Amino acid sequence: MTENQNRSWLKKGLRDGIPIGLGYLAVSFALGISAKNAGLTAFQATLASLLCNASAGEYAGFTVIASNAPYFEMALITLIINARYLLMSAALSQKLPEHTSFLHRLGLGYVITDEIFGASVTVKGWLNPFYNYGLALASLSLWAIGTCLGVVVGNVLPDNVVSALSVLLYGMFLAIIIPPARDNKVVRGMVAIAMIGSFAFSRLPYLSALSSGNRIIILTVVISLIAAILFPVQEEQEAEQIPDQIQEEKGIKV
Numbered sequence: 001m002t003e004n005q006n007r008s009w010l011k012k013g014l015r016d017g018i019p020i021g022l023g024y025l026a027v028s029f030a031l032g033i034s035a036k037n038a039g040l041t042a043f044q045a046t047l048a049s050l051l052c053n054a055s056a057g058e059y060a061g062f063t064v065i066a067s068n069a070p071y072f073e074m075a076l077i078t079l080i081i082n083a084r085y086l087l088m089s090a091a092l093s094q095k096l097p098e099h100t101s102f103l104h105r106l107g108l109g110y111v112i113t114d115e116i117f118g119a120s121v122t123v124k125g126w127l128n129p130f131y132n133y134g135l136a137l138a139s140l141s142l143w144a145i146g147t148c149l150g151v152v153v154g155n156v157l158p159d160n161v162v163s164a165l166s167v168l169l170y171g172m173f174l175a176i177i178i179p180p181a182r183d184n185k186v187v188r189g190m191v192a193i194a195m196i197g198s199f200a201f202s203r204l205p206y207l208s209a210l211s212s213g214n215r216i217i218i219l220t221v222v223i224s225l226i227a228a229i230l231f232p233v234q235e236e237q238e239a240e241q242i243p244d245q246i247q248e249e250k251g252i253k254v
Contacts, residue, residue: 009131013131017138021142022142024115028142031147032152038062042151048147083214092127096129177191194219198219
């Protein structure tokens with residue numbers, strides 16, 4: 001891929017990552033309050049957000065710290081809660097040109113979040129790693145800043161204000177999934193099934209006892225399998241979706 005193409009994709013990622021970052025700013029603000037309650041300083045909490053790009057996993061880590069549990073327990077809990085990102089990484093790897101370098105693949109795996117994954121899969125054709133880097137720079141930096149602010153001034157705000165801010169992330173995520181769902185009836189149907197399944201899993205015996213991360217993994221595997229079997233996408237159709245500037249990059253090492 002040429003330098004100009006990489007720069008263009010980076011700018012697009014930065015632009016698309018701004019609304020994600022604004023949602024992250026609100027959510028991580030509440031997370032910073034949890035970090036302060038666990039005894040972390042602003043620097044420690046900010047560093048944690050830079051190294052762990054997952055709200056549920058980071059919150060679980062702060063909970064373990066507050067309870068003075070061993071490091072092994074923290075590592076195990078974080079691994080279980082964040083296991084769904086293994087599936088997301090595998091899915092995004094299918095959108096990369098064949099000769100994408102190992103370092104770029106590692107970079108994409110590190111910056112994957114639910115929202116960055118959602119924005120990435122809507123890209124038609126091959127995925128340029130610099131698009132994800134742009135998404136990450138715009139959104140994850142605000143994630144870390146929000147955590148820092150939560151530690152510094154979070155306890156000053158009323159609880160209802162902090163709770164209201166956390167709702168912004170869900171509205172932002174809807175803005176990611178609605179456009180492809182509106183244009184594709186299969187995607188629209190799978191989104192509806194996912195919503196119904198998620199609600200059912202939170203109420204059914206045994207399944208409701210699972211962590212939210214494990215429930216997401218089960219739903220993702222089952223619904224993706226159903227969609228792949230019933231509505232397979234042929235390689236010819238994929239090729240038609242690849243923009244000219246991306247199709248030229250197929251097979252070129254980045």
